[in-house]
Amino acid sequence: MSAHTDPQVISRSVQMPNAFEVIFERHFDTVHRYVARRAGRQRADDLASQTFVVAFARRASFRPDANDARPWLLGIATKLLANDRRSEQRLLETYGRLSGDARDDASSASDSDRDVADALVKLDPAQRDVLLLHAWGDLSYEEIADALEIPVGTVRSRLSRARASLQITLAQTPRTRQEAS
């Protein structure tokens, strides 16, 4: 595999397009996993693929001072997800229902999953994007700002509000009440 950094590879791919395949090999699994956690595997197959086609088309505008293509790719994936909110919504609702149906005899993890799904579905989508890029995409505040093309201050406030909302929602769930007691 190429020993060159992501910016070097992407820069070269402007004139030698197939160099972009290196970016695919490096990051496809990460992007797929992020999208699959948000919208399910079936949608992830399409959206992760689209992410790389879109990224390839926009490769000339990749920020040259970025260290790593991952935030950029996850940002594109997040914007594609935003066009398809219903998939994520459906998954979270279904997930909540499925875990709920099995709650009586399911493991505590199923309860926790149901609670988290319920809490996530209630979040403002913009806050959810920031939260999940941080939690699942493992991006720093600055990287999220780059990925979503928003100020770092906006990232901080959205993340803060998202966590506050989660705390409140999770505190109201049976599972968390049980833990607290």
Added chain:
Amino acid sequence: MDELQQVNDFRASEAPPSDTARDAARSALAGAITAGPGRRRRRPRARVFAFAAAPVAAAVILGIVLLGSSAVAPSPAAAALNRLAHLIAAQPLDVGPGQYLYVDSKNDYSSFDGDCQIVRNRRRQIWIGADGSGLIRETAGPAQYTSPADRAACLRDDPTGIYQSGGTSNDWYAPQCLSLGPAHGDWSKLSTDPQTLLQQMRELDGGLPTAAEDFVHVGDFLRETNAPPDVRAALYQAAGLIPGVRLLGTVQDHDGRPGLGIAYDNSELIFDSQTGELLAEQAAGEGGYWAVYQPEQVVDAPPGESPLPLTPPCVNGGGYGHDVPGGSVTNGQPR
């Protein structure tokens, strides 16, 4: 457990993508790469190797190359490429400060957008300055469809037909956005030893370590570059080392011009037998294509002026694209 940890645990056991999904995504990307503005053609892949196997495959192929070059006489293709290398080595193409490499070509590269496949003829003109600034002008004819079903799919995706109509685009680039070759046009980093060059092309151009890819790399390094004569000669000789490359003899390009054809599988590179220059590329059969090139020239300026300043320059070849009527301007100025 805090709320962030609970979110971290949610769906944390999501499995990696299936091989089928990964291969389909690779194919979609390869389609986009193929459909891109006129840089290269790729053969469809019947099978994609796992990347972990790459070093082994590379060693096997290079082993064959080394064995082939030392144990047997040059093939007819290698002999012909050596002769072309000798011709091209006598023709330097120096792009001095303030000057531009100009390449005028035509092709029939197809575009894919979802289920919509469009084939159309394009003229591509590129001016690449010594400073990496320049202009890419593409003039596309109206879309041609491969079947009525294809046409219906395209109109469903794009009811207005804007994407499918022809037209001219002018895409301007600030200094350091384009380059005259790999490694930011620094050809001194490339070996003039053909075997070493084959490996360097793999590292620089990406793709799979296969003979088919090696043949594609040769085209990539010749097209719209100012490779110095010794490197260009080494590229020809490197092509002669690729197992499976064969000599077709005199063939005609899409414009009916005769040239010396060198092929790998159904992909052909056609060279001017008098000057050694790359004349054309083409492939027959499914996924077929053609591209024809006029001789490369060195000129003093691209035509016209950019509608936006070509400052600041790009950094490491990367910049920000700004849409303007009829095209775009890429420079180092964030949007």
